[in-house]
Amino acid sequence: MKFALNDEQEALAESAKRFLQEKAGCEAALQVMETEQGFDEAVWDTMASELGWTALTIPEAYGGYGLGYTDLIPLLEAMGRHMLCSPFFSSICMGANSILEAGTEEQKAKWLPEIAAGTSRATLAFTEAGGTWCADDIQATYTRTDEGFVINGTKHYVLDGHTAHLIIIAARAEGSTGEKGISLFVMDPASQGLSICAIKNLDQTRKQANITLDNTPLALSAQLGGQDLDWSIVQRILDLAGVALSLEQVGCAERCLQTAVDYAKIRTQFNRPIGSFQAIKHKCADMLVLVESARSAAWYAAWSATQSEALADAASQAQSYCSDALYSCAAESIQIHGGIGFTWEHEAHLYFKRAQSSKVLLGTPETHRERIAQMLEL
Amino acid sequence: MDLQFSKEDEAFREEVRTWLEDNLLGEFAQLKGRGGPGDEDELIAERRAWEKRLGEAGWACVAWPKEHGGKSATLNQEVIFNEEYARSKAPGRLGHIGTELLGPTLIHFGNEEQKKRFLPGIVDASELWCQGYSEPNAGSDLANVQTQAVLDGDEWVINGQKIWTSHAHVAQWCFVLCRTDTDAPKHKGISYILVPMNQEGVEYRPIRQMTGNSEFSEVFFTDARTPKENVVGGINAGWKVAMGTLAFERGASTLGQQLAFNSEMDIILEAAKETGASKDPLIRQKLAALKVELNIMRLNSLRTLSHSETNELGREAMINKLYWSNLHRKMGEVAMEILGQESLVRPETEGYDLHKLQRLFLFSRADTIYAGSNQIQRNIIGERALGLPREPKVSTKT
Numbered sequence: 001m002k003f004a005l006n007d008e009q010e011a012l013a014e015s016a017k018r019f020l021q022e023k024a025g026c027e028a029a030l031q032v033m034e035t036e037q038g039f040d041e042a043v044w045d046t047m048a049s050e051l052g053w054t055a056l057t058i059p060e061a062y063g064g065y066g067l068g069y070t071d072l073i074p075l076l077e078a079m080g081r082h083m084l085c086s087p088f089f090s091s092i093c094m095g096a097n098s099i100l101e102a103g104t105e106e107q108k109a110k111w112l113p114e115i116a117a118g119t120s121r122a123t124l125a126f127t128e129a130g131g132t133w134c135a136d137d138i139q140a141t142y143t144r145t146d147e148g149f150v151i152n153g154t155k156h157y158v159l160d161g162h163t164a165h166l167i168i169i170a171a172r173a174e175g176s177t178g179e180k181g182i183s184l185f186v187m188d189p190a191s192q193g194l195s196i197c198a199i200k201n202l203d204q205t206r207k208q209a210n211i212t213l214d215n216t217p218l219a220l221s222a223q224l225g226g227q228d229l230d231w232s233i234v235q236r237i238l239d240l241a242g243v244a245l246s247l248e249q250v251g252c253a254e255r256c257l258q259t260a261v262d263y264a265k266i267r268t269q270f271n272r273p274i275g276s277f278q279a280i281k282h283k284c285a286d287m288l289v290l291v292e293s294a295r296s297a298a299w300y301a302a303w304s305a306t307q308s309e310a311l312a313d314a315a316s317q318a319q320s321y322c323s324d325a326l327y328s329c330a331a332e333s334i335q336i337h338g339g340i341g342f343t344w345e346h347e348a349h350l351y352f353k354r355a356q357s358s359k360v361l362l363g364t365p366e367t368h369r370e371r372i373a374q375m376l377e378l
Numbered sequence: 379m380d381l382q383f384s385k386e387d388e389a390f391r392e393e394v395r396t397w398l399e400d401n402l403l404g405e406f407a408q409l410k411g412r413g414g415p416g417d418e419d420e421l422i423a424e425r426r427a428w429e430k431r432l433g434e435a436g437w438a439c440v441a442w443p444k445e446h447g448g449k450s451a452t453l454n455q456e457v458i459f460n461e462e463y464a465r466s467k468a469p470g471r472l473g474h475i476g477t478e479l480l481g482p483t484l485i486h487f488g489n490e491e492q493k494k495r496f497l498p499g500i501v502d503a504s505e506l507w508c509q510g511y512s513e514p515n516a517g518s519d520l521a522n523v524q525t526q527a528v529l530d531g532d533e534w535v536i537n538g539q540k541i542w543t544s545h546a547h548v549a550q551w552c553f554v555l556c557r558t559d560t561d562a563p564k565h566k567g568i569s570y571i572l573v574p575m576n577q578e579g580v581e582y583r584p585i586r587q588m589t590g591n592s593e594f595s596e597v598f599f600t601d602a603r604t605p606k607e608n609v610v611g612g613i614n615a616g617w618k619v620a621m622g623t624l625a626f627e628r629g630a631s632t633l634g635q636q637l638a639f640n641s642e643m644d645i646i647l648e649a650a651k652e653t654g655a656s657k658d659p660l661i662r663q664k665l666a667a668l669k670v671e672l673n674i675m676r677l678n679s680l681r682t683l684s685h686s687e688t689n690e691l692g693r694e695a696m697i698n699k700l701y702w703s704n705l706h707r708k709m710g711e712v713a714m715e716i717l718g719q720e721s722l723v724r725p726e727t728e729g730y731d732l733h734k735l736q737r738l739f740l741f742s743r744a745d746t747i748y749a750g751s752n753q754i755q756r757n758i759i760g761e762r763a764l765g766l767p768r769e770p771k772v773s774t775k776t
Binding site for chain 2: 001002003004005006070257261264265272273275276277278280281282284285286288289292293295296297299300302303317320321366369370372373376378
């Protein structure tokens, strides 16, 4: 029994910290978030080709290093901590996972090597106007034609949808309902009848796009797995994304606590550092409880990724707890910083906005708790 | 990262489980599920016999070295013992103040004579202990203890009052924090002294709690006496000894406690289904949130355990008390919410008997006060884990 990072993971955490301290951080985020693209291409290239991060969890057979999901812990925590603006999450934790979980051997061999190399970035276009991850809300439809498929519909809130090279679209067989008839299709953003429109986001550090498909034609080989998917596979893809997001949230929350504590040590009022006042000290203590508990939940969820029967429960636990924990920490950090925490140049607002966007990105805490209630057979 | 216990550990688990199954029978069967929070002062004689049975088999103090009557269990094994103990619904440990607090303190700070004299009595439950720490004016400010001990020849003479003393009515001995140097700064004039309870100079008066029962007492020392050699860790070095006791807690017992909370949670979930409250979307949210927090309580402790191999206390260890006490309180509140009007109805008996969930609701108000109140816990976390500055001292000279 060892519920801790191993030496290799600690080393990865150290190298991630070194790289991101230099290349990411809030000053960089304030710059790059103003661009429509939303990330630094040079940083992406280094992450992919020099550091090999994009290849980490992809099996060796498809050009990756074949490491496990727990090996993402140090990376994702560090990315959150240093407010990295990057399509890493969408490409690796959503796109690559979709292909890995749902694709045929042939499809994996075709797309995963370029994703591992970072030369292709993938994303998952799942949610629609309702913004939820329920099967019922997938209204985009596909119909079979002589040569392949035609897809119609509109996808909303697609992470990095305007910069991805491979867009994985969720659509249902025309006439199907509920969890039946759902397929994932891999498509080129330049496909006919496909239009992509970047959204102006509240959280500028994470870009989204809307995608409209108007009789978009697709080859037979674009359908992942060559058939409609069992909903449990789709659910697993979403859960794996939820686990990754939770880990990122832990990193963000820890940073909120750290900056608040650092500030409380040096800011003096009434001739004392404000951190000596219990009103501030106790807030910080409560934040530490949230950060460490969120970490326990997220690490456990990452470990559960390899224990298939435990994943659903663990992912929803982590998502519900980590979303609330980060939101509290980001909000309290602004409060502890006082006026300076409300300014544009201070980083606190970036984390607060990220907290809000993370909270709704893959299902609200309430949605995940309702799912847990169902698993408890309530 | 691996959350599974090793084969050897699982074999140990099987051994514990089998022993408990084989022994929680006959006269001990009635003890199942008894003696927990709010029920500690019940079935004393029977639970004492149970402690003795545990001691004979080496289970009373599993983590202690074999030479002192334990099993030299590793931390993982200690956790497993606590888990299985809770799972079997074996009764609340009557001897826990001796086994968990005094024993480890003596093993660490005591001299050979003290170990030889006192450890066997803890193991076989022939001597039960109580803890003489809090006083009317020394709660969170524990170092403010005023109970005095003065040497008179070969004996200490003790005068003063302790309060909130659990098990004072069943204990034969008390470890008492006494002021032995009134001129020294307050942390430096305290000694940790072992005092027999059965003597004229010691009187206890049970305090009735809001749960209706009396698990703790006020204890008055009026020229009470104890041999000179019963001071642990040296004269005026008692503060270090008292604080050392806290460091022995590394999460091993939290996991057993988590399992106990979990069985309370099962009762709450059952009640929610029975009353139909489980259909209410708000109640569903609260129940799911509690279940998540309960699971995290276990995970936090597992992380503490993994840390303990390196023998440094991780940040997550410091949050445990604050975490579980708040959680337990919330469990009680949600339980009452689920029961609605029915939560107000007590059993049809004499006295102030309570149903299990009512007891949870009331007793958990104590969880955030004893063993370091939530406010003290937050100070500890703020200052030790986060390095925030201490509050400026207020002058004691008035």
